Amino acid sequence: MRIGFLFNHSAGHQVAHSLPVALALRRLSNRADIRILVSQGSEAEVTRMLDREAGPRPDIVRLAPPAPLARAAKRATGGAVPADTLSVLRRNLDHFRDLDALVVPEKTSLLLKTHFGLDNLKLIHTRHGAGDRAIGFDKASGKFDLVLMSGAKIRDRLSDAGLLRQDGHAIVGYPKFDLPPRSPRPRLFPNDRPTVLYNPHPSPALSSWYSMGPQILDWFAKSDEYNLIFAPHVMLFQKKLTASLSPFALGWNRLPDVRHYDLDHMLIDTGSAASVDMTYTDAADIYLGDASSQIYEFIRRPRPCVFLNPRGHAWRGDADFAHWQAGPVVETFDDFEAAFEEVPMLDPADRQRQRDLFAYSFDLDARPSSERAAAAILDYMGRA
Known part of the structure; x- marks a missing residue:
């Protein structure tokens, strides 16, 4: 055979x-x-x-x-x-x-x-x-x-x-959960600030990167409150032009500002092995994203999540956006700033929703x- x-x-x-x-x-x-x-x-x-x-x-x-x-x-x-x-x-x-x-x-x-x-x-x-x-x-x-x-x-x-x-x-x-576990939890920064994982998807119809991403990186670059891991879907920068078919949309890519690579509270990874083997979903305290399925790997251990909806999708009750039940959804950059004015916390209702979403997605x-x-x-x- x-x-x-x-x-x-x-x-x-x-x-x-x-x-x-x-x-x-x-x-x-x-x-x-x-x-x-x-x-x-x-x-x-x-x-x-x-x-x-x-x-x-x-x-x-x-x-x-x-x-x-x-x-x-x-x-x-x-x-x-x-x-x-x-x-x-x-x-x-x-x-x-x-x-x-x-x-x-x-x-x-x-x-x-x-x-x-x-x-x-x-x-x-x-x-x-x-x-x-x-x-x-x-x-x-x-x-x-x-x-x-x-x-x-x-x-x-x-x-x-x-x-x-x-x-x-x-x-x-x-099967991805069968990868050898990392213990202790990965420590990626020389300080104890809360660590945010920003994980945008490449689809122009769904991704926050094209309209908000560079501005978000600038905001974290100036922050003295957070560490940031910027680890987008590995395909985000593989193409100069990204197309999504359902619904149709086009996105032209630009790489992160070179200044962000030299900051000791920011880690920029546009496609190494660590961006696909759950290193960052294990290491982060807070998830910031849009449509990537890595959210489900992140909530294996419930933690605060914030979702970005710059295109104003009518997401409530839509199975295509079920993961947005795991935390607050914001649509503008001002709303993003408000969400991180204080360190996001996981309330009991969101914790239970994350557990329910995980159990429905994974039969382990x-x-x-x-x-x-x-x-x-x-x-x-x-x-x-």
């Missing part, structure tokens, strides 16, 4: 959602031939995670890189068109054709079936993150042979949209989530 795990992205933020499953599957089954297929953008994070594992490594297949024309098309569009990702799929069809199943954390790989003729290949979706954005529950989300879900929330939303296949889904928990038990996911794959492949 040949099972591939594909990491075909220009950044490494999806790796922790699938690689622990590959390692667990290798431990649980001696009849599964596990292959790790990596493109250049994900290889560094795959290697970093494997370096922390004991025992022999699974086979790593370095995929043929994208064609020069595809790289040029990506550059010409400021990164808005992922021509390189599509080119990697096309140029490595022989690797995919040799598999019984392919496990992926993203949806672009559906093209292997819909456009590249690999009808017999079983596609298994681990998803990445447990967020609420509408794109996580679009029609493509229902086209996989097997979907592995973090908890009841994902199941319910896919079911409500008519996207669950009978015998093609399983709730398995959150004594068995590691990666093992539950591996067992679900073996069960499905045995039936298939």
Whole structure:
């Protein structure tokens, strides 16, 4: 039984959602031939995670890189068109054709079936993150042979949209939580100020960065009350031009002011491993953000949250913004300043809401989530 795990992205933020499953599957089954297929953008994070594992490594297949024309098309569009990702799929069809199943954390790989003729290949979706954005529950989300879900929330939303296949889904928990814990809690600053994590999403339709972000960084730069970790979604600065499709919006990016990098109470990280392995969600005291699914990793331990809604979304009662129930929502920069005039505190009602949101999003038990996911794959492949 040949099972591939594909990491075909220009950044490494999806790796922790699938690689622990590959390692667990290798431990649980001696009849599964596990292959790790990596493109250049994900290889560094795959290697970093494997370096922390004991025992022999699974086979790593370095995929043929994208064609020069595809790289040029990506550059010409400021990164808005992922021509390189599509080119990697096309140029490595022989690797995919040799598999019984392919496990992926993203949806672009559906093209292997819909456009590249690999009808017999079983596609298994681990998803990445447990967020609420509408794109996580679009029609493509229902086209996989097997979907592995973090908890009841994902199941319910896919079911409500008519996207669950009978015998093609399983709730398995959150394999990213199986990463080795850091103890003690990371200490990132030479003082004891409250530490705020500002974690904007790249989507122009939802992100606070394009209209408020630089001004927020300036405010914290002048503050003698707070430390700030600025760790946006790793894709925010990967593209000069970012597009969101539902609803449609465009965003032109500009990097943080160079002055902010030299302040001892500010940490600017636009894409290191620490920005994707929960270092900052563990270290911060307060969360400031908009649409990133990392909010759910943050509230694993309830703490104060403040959400930014500069586009004035009518969010109440909308499942796409369920995480905004975890704290106050502000719409203007003046409201942001008022929210941080005094150090935000977590009141009992918000604490309980965070616990409820977390429990609905993650079904966790004594068995590691990666093992539950591996067992679900073996069960499905045995039936298939």
